[in-house]
Amino acid sequence: MRTILFIIQKEFLQIFRNKGMLPIIFVLPLIQLLILVNAATFEMKSIRVSVVDLDLSTSSRKLISKYEGSPFYKIVQTTFSYNEAMDLMQQSKVDVIIRIPDGFERQLVKENQGKVQFTMNAINQAVAGLSSGYCTSILIDFNRELLQDWLNPSQMAGLKYIQTDYSYWYNPKLNYKTYMVPGILVLLVTIIGLLLSGMNIVREKEIGTIEQINVTPIRKIQFIVGKLTPFWIIALFELAFGLFLGKLLFDIPLVGNLWLIFLSGGVYLFVILATGLLVSTITNTQQQAMLVSFFFMVVFILMSGLFTSIESMPNWAQQIDRLNPLMYFIRIMRMVLLKGSTFADISPHFYSLVVFAIVMVSLAIWRYRKIA
Amino acid sequence: MYSPEAENIIVVKDLVKKFGSFVANDRLSFEVKKGEIFGFLGANGAGKTTAIKILCGLSYPNSGELTVGGFDIYKEREKIKKNIGYMSQRFSLYDDLTVFENIRFYAGIYGLRRRVIEERASALMEKLAMKESRNMLIRDIPLGWKQKLAFSVAIIHHPKIVFLDEPTGGVDPITRRQFWDMIFEASRNGITVFVTTHYMDEAEYCDRVSIMVDGKISALNTPENLKKQYDAESMNDVFLKLARTKVN
Numbered sequence: 001m002r003t004i005l006f007i008i009q010k011e012f013l014q015i016f017r018n019k020g021m022l023p024i025i026f027v028l029p030l031i032q033l034l035i036l037v038n039a040a041t042f043e044m045k046s047i048r049v050s051v052v053d054l055d056l057s058t059s060s061r062k063l064i065s066k067y068e069g070s071p072f073y074k075i076v077q078t079t080f081s082y083n084e085a086m087d088l089m090q091q092s093k094v095d096v097i098i099r100i101p102d103g104f105e106r107q108l109v110k111e112n113q114g115k116v117q118f119t120m121n122a123i124n125q126a127v128a129g130l131s132s133g134y135c136t137s138i139l140i141d142f143n144r145e146l147l148q149d150w151l152n153p154s155q156m157a158g159l160k161y162i163q164t165d166y167s168y169w170y171n172p173k174l175n176y177k178t179y180m181v182p183g184i185l186v187l188l189v190t191i192i193g194l195l196l197s198g199m200n201i202v203r204e205k206e207i208g209t210i211e212q213i214n215v216t217p218i219r220k221i222q223f224i225v226g227k228l229t230p231f232w233i234i235a236l237f238e239l240a241f242g243l244f245l246g247k248l249l250f251d252i253p254l255v256g257n258l259w260l261i262f263l264s265g266g267v268y269l270f271v272i273l274a275t276g277l278l279v280s281t282i283t284n285t286q287q288q289a290m291l292v293s294f295f296f297m298v299v300f301i302l303m304s305g306l307f308t309s310i311e312s313m314p315n316w317a318q319q320i321d322r323l324n325p326l327m328y329f330i331r332i333m334r335m336v337l338l339k340g341s342t343f344a345d346i347s348p349h350f351y352s353l354v355v356f357a358i359v360m361v362s363l364a365i366w367r368y369r370k371i372a
Numbered sequence: 373m374y375s376p377e378a379e380n381i382i383v384v385k386d387l388v389k390k391f392g393s394f395v396a397n398d399r400l401s402f403e404v405k406k407g408e409i410f411g412f413l414g415a416n417g418a419g420k421t422t423a424i425k426i427l428c429g430l431s432y433p434n435s436g437e438l439t440v441g442g443f444d445i446y447k448e449r450e451k452i453k454k455n456i457g458y459m460s461q462r463f464s465l466y467d468d469l470t471v472f473e474n475i476r477f478y479a480g481i482y483g484l485r486r487r488v489i490e491e492r493a494s495a496l497m498e499k500l501a502m503k504e505s506r507n508m509l510i511r512d513i514p515l516g517w518k519q520k521l522a523f524s525v526a527i528i529h530h531p532k533i534v535f536l537d538e539p540t541g542g543v544d545p546i547t548r549r550q551f552w553d554m555i556f557e558a559s560r561n562g563i564t565v566f567v568t569t570h571y572m573d574e575a576e577y578c579d580r581v582s583i584m585v586d587g588k589i590s591a592l593n594t595p596e597n598l599k600k601q602y603d604a605e606s607m608n609d610v611f612l613k614l615a616r617t618k619v620n
Binding site for chain 1: 428429430431432449450451453454456457458460462463464465466467468469473476477478480481482483485
């Protein structure tokens, strides 16, 4: 135990004597939160619309004005030529073309139906899907108003239609940032933990001090635990600091029990730090360690469910993702922070992390060889 | 101090270490007596560092029987590690820690108590006349000091044997002389010294020397006997004669 304390003391001295460390610890989370949370958004704010109104009737103007009035749409072009509108779409200056054919109002009155054409730029399928949804809902709205105008109240009453009302749970204002912040925080502690620990033993290899340690009777577990603990403390502090910033800057809800977050975070960090140390035992230079860490980090992050929904991944990918510790911790963070989930709710994810932690720490201890 | 009757503290029999097809240590056999200063000489690349790393438990041999301090190198490595000190060619002090912090760390992982560490550190600083440098970073102190400090740290836990791998590389003759004074002192205190070097003047300071050429031990005796045997003025001549025989 005393041996471990000597290692911890030495690591802390070195960490805080390194002038680059304090900015990393305090500025990195701030920048990550400010940039990533604001940038990584799927919210649709200004869908650029080109209007091709060939009907020029009261009805068509009314329909267009509904799009004009919506905060989501910005009409950037009004033209009579569909080709002109297509040109703009080719140049990626327009997201949606709304074409109202000649005779739209006449058909509407005579045949009780009208046709409108929407052309979506679907290069980004997610955006196209969302904007088509918005477009349709506005059209439905328009439709209902038409009915109200044309039918008398008694007929209206006889008309049966299903009205949909939404109430959004856990994120009532549909604030994307609320959803992003917990995930970004996981990213933050992962990067800090993996890089700091990944660089660590390798650095001792590079400067040659590892030999001096290896000729001492120190036990492997003492060495690994002594090395892990300082980064564990720093990363948990980062988590707390990040939560504080998230509350301050984005007013994220902290519905659940914060101790649950730190308990899961503590276990999760064992996984990450042990992975970092494992990397540094199998590499010989800091560059190698950096590259290997980045490889794992990119794969884990992209499959973590931070930016894309895990449920929409193909089944084989979901099976692979069961080996992704990030995925579990991001889920726990969102569940506890946004929904107020209790330990019972998160326990499957939590126990998965515990298993990971045991496996990774054992691997790191096993892989660390006291030979040079 | 060498005496033929003293017990063997290191016994090496038929040590072989290969890296691929390259044989770094080719059936080395020798004994080191308790209390002597044993010089392990050889040109660069002769296989000195390879052998010293095996004796310290930092590397495995391919074959051979070895005991260090009475412990088997295959089965009792951790017991060996309790009883040896090691100073490598590279300085194994942390540049970004102070003199005292380095001493405290290494003494600490050898299991010394804080009170003992404090005492030994103070005594050490006194001896090295480095009291004022106690809180200076290693990167800010001169090379000669670093070497003396590295040696002192290597024996801070009072080991039975200390292994020094080219400890005086790159320092001036005066500092080298001072460094050897420290080695003599450690020897007087009962520590067996196993030192590699390719400075032949340093070989004269050893009780016995072995000379390695191309992975084999070509000669092993006291400096006086070797000079007689090879009819040479100095150890330098002995070494040149041995190396030349090899080339022919």
